Amino acid sequence: MSSKNKSASDMANNMIAPDYRETHDLPPLPAGLSADSLLAGPVSNDGGRKPSFSALRDSSGGPKSPTKSVVINLPEEPPSKRSRTQPDAAPIGTVVNDISSSINQSDRIKAIDVAKRSFDHQIQLTHDREIAAGADVALCKHLALLLYRAQSEEMEREHHGAAAAAAASSLANKEGSRSTTPDPVDPDTVAGLVSEISNTCEVMEAIYRCSADAVASSFSKLGIELLPMLIKITNHEVRRRRDRAQGSSEGDQADPTADARDVILRKTTKMIGHFARVGSLTQPLAYHPGLLSCLRRVVACPMGLFPRECRLNALWIVANLACNAENMVMMACHPGLLETLVQPAFRPIEEEENDIGDIDLFMEALRSRDIAIRAVFNLSWAPENKLLLSEHANLVEALLRTLMYRTSSWGGFGRGVSGILLQSRKHAASALRNLAGAPRRNKTILCRQVANGTLLDKICDSARNDPDAEVREKAVATLNNLACSSTADDFVKRSGVLDILADTALLETDEGGQASHALRTLEKSIPEDDSSYSLLKPYLDKVTAAKEGSATEESA
Numbered sequence: 001m002s003s004k005n006k007s008a009s010d011m012a013n014n015m016i017a018p019d020y021r022e023t024h025d026l027p028p029l030p031a032g033l034s035a036d037s038l039l040a041g042p043v044s045n046d047g048g049r050k051p052s053f054s055a056l057r058d059s060s061g062g063p064k065s066p067t068k069s070v071v072i073n074l075p076e077e078p079p080s081k082r083s084r085t086q087p088d089a090a091p092i093g094t095v096v097n098d099i100s101s102s103i104n105q106s107d108r109i110k111a112i113d114v115a116k117r118s119f120d121h122q123i124q125l126t127h128d129r130e131i132a133a134g135a136d137v138a139l140c141k142h143l144a145l146l147l148y149r150a151q152s153e154e155m156e157r158e159h160h161g162a163a164a165a166a167a168a169s170s171l172a173n174k175e176g177s178r179s180t181t182p183d184p185v186d187p188d189t190v191a192g193l194v195s196e197i198s199n200t201c202e203v204m205e206a207i208y209r210c211s212a213d214a215v216a217s218s219f220s221k222l223g224i225e226l227l228p229m230l231i232k233i234t235n236h237e238v239r240r241r242r243d244r245a246q247g248s249s250e251g252d253q254a255d256p257t258a259d260a261r262d263v264i265l266r267k268t269t270k271m272i273g274h275f276a277r278v279g280s281l282t283q284p285l286a287y288h289p290g291l292l293s294c295l296r297r298v299v300a301c302p303m304g305l306f307p308r309e310c311r312l313n314a315l316w317i318v319a320n321l322a323c324n325a326e327n328m329v330m331m332a333c334h335p336g337l338l339e340t341l342v343q344p345a346f347r348p349i350e351e352e353e354n355d356i357g358d359i360d361l362f363m364e365a366l367r368s369r370d371i372a373i374r375a376v377f378n379l380s381w382a383p384e385n386k387l388l389l390s391e392h393a394n395l396v397e398a399l400l401r402t403l404m405y406r407t408s409s410w411g412g413f414g415r416g417v418s419g420i421l422l423q424s425r426k427h428a429a430s431a432l433r434n435l436a437g438a439p440r441r442n443k444t445i446l447c448r449q450v451a452n453g454t455l456l457d458k459i460c461d462s463a464r465n466d467p468d469a470e471v472r473e474k475a476v477a478t479l480n481n482l483a484c485s486s487t488a489d490d491f492v493k494r495s496g497v498l499d500i501l502a503d504t505a506l507l508e509t510d511e512g513g514q515a516s517h518a519l520r521t522l523e524k525s526i527p528e529d530d531s532s533y534s535l536l537k538p539y540l541d542k543v544t545a546a547k548e549g550s551a552t553e554e555s556a
Contacts (some may be wrong), residue, residue, distance in 0.1 A: 019529035023077040054077060090116040092133045098444070099138040099146070115139075116204045127210035136218045139204045140226050146200060147229060150193045165476075167263075191257050198260035201267035208274035216278050223275070230268045232295045237265055238297045241305045262307045269298065276320040285317075296340045308364045315344070315368060319375035328382035338392065341375050344368035345398040350405045362410050366417065370424045373402050377427040379436035380540075388454040389431075396450045399435075400458050402428035403475075406466065422468055429462065429474035437480030443482050456482070456490060460497045464526045473514075476504050480518040485525035491536040492522065502539040508548050519543060 092096075095118050119130055130136075191399055208215055219226075244255070255261070272291070276283050285291060298314040318341070321327050332338060349365050356362045363492065376395060379385050388511040389395060402424050411417040436446065447551055456479070463475035479501060483491060491497055504515035526533045 015101070026525055032140070054534065061215040062454060074482065090114050091218060092118070092130055092135065095119070095170075096133050096135050096138050097128075099135075099142050102142075105192065105196075108146075109199075109466045112142075112196065112199045112203060116199060116206075119203050119206045122209060124209065124211055126208050128214045130207045131214045131218050134208050136204070137222055139200060139207070140222045140229075143197070143200050143204065143229060144225070146193060146197050147233070150190075153190055153193060153430050173552045191260075194257040194260045195263075198263045198267075201233075201264050201271070202403065205267040205270045205274070208271055208316050212278045215274055216280055219275055219278070220363050223281075227272070227275070227285075227288055227291070227513070230272055231288075231290050233264060233268050234294050235290075237261060238294075238301060241301070245302070245305055265310045266307055268311070269310050269317070269353050273317050276317045282321050283326045286321040286324065286331060292321075292331065292334050292337055296334075300336075300340050300343065300390065308360070311344075312364070312367055312371065315341075315371040315375065318372050322378035325382065329377050329384045331387045332379050332382070332388055336505075338379075338389075341372045342392065342398060343372075343551070345372040345376065345402070346394050350408070353408055353410060359410060359413060359415060360446065363415055363417075366408075366420055366424075369398075369402065370420050370427075373399065373424050373427045373431065373487075377431040377434070380431045383437075386435055386438040387442060390435040390446060393450055396432070396435065396446065396455070399432050400451055403432065403462050403466075403471075403485050404458055425462075425466065425468065425471050426474070429471045430476065433474050433478045433481060436478045440484050440486045443484055444486045444490075447482060448485045456494055456497055460494065460500050463500045464496070476500070476518075477514045478519075480514040483518040483521040488522050488525035489532055492526065492532045495535075498536065498539045502543050505543045 095111070095115050098107075099115060102111040103110045115135075119127075119135065121127075134487070157314045208218070210218075245525060272285070272295075275285055295314045295318055298310055299318070301311070318331075318337070322331055344365070347369060349362070349366060349369060352365075353362060356365070375390065376399070380389055405421060406425070408417050408421060411421075436443065447453070451458065459475050459478050459482075463472050463479065466472050466475065479491075479497065501518050505513065505519055508514075508515075508516055520537075522536055526536060
């Protein structure tokens with residue numbers, strides 16, 4: 001299996017992982033991109049290096065983009081644990097033909113049942129063959145037929161309701177007058193259609209566990225037809241659930257189609273997620289009318305109305321779309337999207353964890369914050385977004401909360417809590433490093449107004465005490481980016497910040513290191529006759545003396 005196909009398979013497995021409970025290492029960097037170039041990141045306007053977007057291209061050959069932080073490589077399962085096709089699986093061509101030729105309900109149900117038994121597996125190569133045989137096209141047409149039938153039933157139900165209301169009004173106004181109303185829609189018919197749509201979505205999601213190339217090929221054939229259907233289905237369910245929640249009471253009967261509708265939502269969002277894992281599709285997806293608004297509604301939907309997986313799917317899609325440099329500015333400016341990402345990111349999980357009595361609820365909140373922080377990190381790469389994001393106080397504070405959240409009482413249960421916390425801290429530190437490269441006015445706002453003026457103290461604490469070296473390095477890079485003439489006084493008033501810069505500079509072998517650069521920036525920003533310079537000078541002398549002593553030893 002090629003590395004490209006293996007990556008696509010890994011992503012497909014990640015999309016279908018229940019509740020996103022697993023946490024794994026980030027993928028290898030794209031060719032030509034070093035780890036140092038990402039760790040250094042953008043620095044302040046006083047000098048340094050910024051990432052070259054022209055050098056960044058995703059491994060699928062898609063549009064240019066910075067590091068795809070959301071793409072996760074899962075370890076390949078041993079052969080004994082891989083899902084195989086069912087023993088009674090029918091030949092692919094036969095299944096496709098049966099779906100294409102089924103019109104009446106009994107034939108449709110039979111064809112989809114056979115398709116579920118045949119296509120619900122994890123063998124990527126077989127899914128590629130299913131796509132090549134036209135299973136995607138047949139299922140897309142099948143779904144369109146079912147949606148037409150469902151819409152017709154809904155229109156009939158609305159017509160019946162209007163006619164019944166008119167008849168009641170007529171009887172009230174004219175006693176003894178006769179009126180007729182159409183027969184009500186059979187609830188079993190509606191439930192049957194919902195079940196058919198649910199099963200069809202299950203089969204469609206299964207075949208998209210194919211390779212990235214096959215997904216891209218399928219999307220080029222039918223994406224313009226399928227994507228609007230998926231958006232329409234999801235939007236309809238959002239409205240329906242909100243309306244039912246607002247008008248519900250204790251005496252209301254349970255919805256007999258609830259389970260099937262949950263499956264529909266899980267599978268429609270996963271299908272969009274399969275499209276979003278292909279680099280070349282991230283731009284057309286992001287710019288498709290209505291998709292971002294649909295995803296925003298899913299994320300913003302009140303807890304409990306949706307299956308947990310749907311919110312994670314929607315967040316995951318947004319984060320992956322934000323990897324594309326062509327999408328970053330547009331997405332940051334999309335109405336309500338940034339605020340929707342801040343909602344799960346800003347939630348104080350560290351304060352609530354003792355009150356959350358269920359590990360699954362805690363994991364959902366933790367994973368939601370993790371993916372939302374990734375999305376913000378991806379958006380923070382665009383220079384045009386630094387100003388907008390750095391001025392969003394709750395967003396920056398959410399990044400700081402995540403950066404300081406190192407341990408949890410829910411750790412040690414084998415659910416990967418520590419790994420998720422570490423991953424979140426890495427992305428929060430990276431996002432803060434990027435936002436610290438904003439213009440000077442924004443650097444001042446960050447240092448003095450965000451989190452009651454404690455941003456520098458928290459970044460310093462992370463640089464000193466975080467158990468992960470990468471997080472500490474990014475925290476020092478953030479301090480370097482924040483250092484300028486406008487913030488110099490804020491730095492020198494904090495001995496802890498100067499301590500960490502001096503200690504880190506002593507360990508740097510390169511004169512252009514982040515801590516050394518920050519100290520030089522502060523030295524240039526404060527006149528020697530200024531009283532603040534006396535606070536800085538001991539640290540400068542300490543670093544200079546150590547460097548000179550080291551140089552003397554080397555020359556000897």
